Amino acid sequence: MNETEIIENNDVKVVRAMVSKEADNIVNEITNAVNTGFEAGRATKLDVTSFIIHWFKDNCTDDILHMIRLQVANDLTMLDSIVKKAKASGNLPPELKEVLAQYFFGGGSNSAKKGKKTLKPEGIIDRHRNEEAA
Numbered sequence: 347m348n349e350t351e352i353i354e355n356n357d358v359k360v361v362r363a364m365v366s367k368e369a370d371n372i373v374n375e376i377t378n379a380v381n382t383g384f385e386a387g388r389a390t391k392l393d394v395t396s397f398i399i400h401w402f403k404d405n406c407t408d409d410i411l412h413m414i415r416l417q418v419a420n421d422l423t424m425l426d427s428i429v430k431k432a433k434a435s436g437n438l439p440p441e442l443k444e445v446l447a448q449y450f451f452g453g454g455s456n457s458a459k460k461g462k463k464t465l466k467p468e469g470i471i472d473r474h475r476n477e478e479a480a
Contacts, residue, residue, distance in 0.1 A: 360392070373398075 365373070373391055376398070380389040432438045438446075 373395055377391050377394045
């Protein structure tokens, strides 16, 4: 069976979508909560799930979309995306160049190298004076 399946009954179309067992348990809990003490009707899992999806569509913020994206992000897919963009533009962002240099060569570009320590006056040995004195 595909991820979604359309069932047609007369004029009503219902799409069956798969969810995780944990999500199914949550929908069951919500359905039970809706029906507890409610005597004017009975909500089904379909009613509750449809309500949640419609409510989410109307109330979803960019922050929530970002949270979902973080949860489903895949390292290899992100890398593929970067490679495609780099091939199209011919350039890699400097940060990625640094990471690649570190990974392959154990160091970054010249800007990432440590600077040399400066000499302190008490550390300089003046050999010429010593030789002239002799």
